[in-house]
Amino acid sequence: MNVLIIEDEKPAARRLHRLLAELDVTVSTMLHSVEESIAWFSANKHPDLIFLDIQLSDGLSFEIFEKVDVKSAIIFTTAYDEYALQAFKLNSIDYLLKPIDDEELETAVKKYREVNVSKRKIAVDFDDIKRLLVNPIERDYKKRFTVKVGQHIKILIADEIECFYSENKGTYAATSDGRNYLLDVTLEHLETELEPKTFFRVSRKYYVNINCIKDIISYTNSRLKIILNKYNEGEIIVSREKVKDFKLWLE
Structure with a gap:
């Protein structure tokens, strides 16, 4: 050899x-x-x-x-x-x-x-x-996630999650019914788990679901602000270096 x-x-x-x-x-x-x-x-x-x-x-x-x-x-x-x-x-x-x-x-x-x-x-x-x-490779991505709520295990359907976000060293899923659940994974781990046609990482803190975007607004320094249907825990800003790829993803 x-x-x-x-x-x-x-x-x-x-x-x-x-x-x-x-x-x-x-x-x-x-x-x-x-x-x-x-x-x-x-x-x-x-x-x-x-x-x-x-x-x-x-x-x-x-x-x-x-x-x-x-x-x-x-x-x-x-x-x-x-x-x-x-x-x-x-x-x-x-x-x-x-x-x-x-x-x-x-x-x-x-x-x-x-x-x-x-x-x-x-x-x-x-x-x-x-x-x-x-155009990432076609493959099977996660359709659901499980989270522990008290003594119960709850199933979250991926399509019903408006966004994933990090806060205080934790990773959360915000669902379409306005609730937030702590996950036992990192945002980096989710890169290989989420369907890229549906979810996009707009910044170090957020992944958003394209089907849950209510509005997109021009923001300072050539950035964009995203408004989701239910999530209101914080501002979702598309970082400047992600704006071009984000617009391509929307199309």
Whole structure:
């Protein structure tokens, strides 16, 4: 197996090299930038497997594949958001979220070996990946949540939740009947659980249900204010960096 590491953080590259050696995987080359990688691919036989970071010191690694037709299998090592990770998984062997976990690395290598992708010459279509970053993968999302109310367990239907919000280190679901329930999850965890066509994270504090939006009002500093049907515990403001994606989501 001919393995290449592309990673701009040299300590991280050395650690990955060491972990792979413990799995009897020999790394032939380590590269650290987009420019260096383009030059290397243009002059060398392409490897069977690449461990690829997304954000390199001189740009995104997508730029490499815009210049060179790489047919190697890829395992991404990245800190991108969940939708990106899911998108990459379509056309790659796996992704590893930094800091890389030993067991996850072993599982990814085992997966590569089992399917023997080097013989199938998988080509990664990066244009499709970029589109998937905007249009998340179709999958099954949570339709209901359970919460404890006194000695009882209550079922909350996802479509009847106007918004999820964080307050005082807790995560709450605000329902269409005007009630608020404490959940045993974080907003970050909900990123992988909520249907993205229905729920959008407008800020660090709020996820909103598109079917429960009563009004959208222009707000200071190019932001937007959202009014929901029942929820009135606090102001829901779309952060400035989220406004563009929010408008696309509405359409």
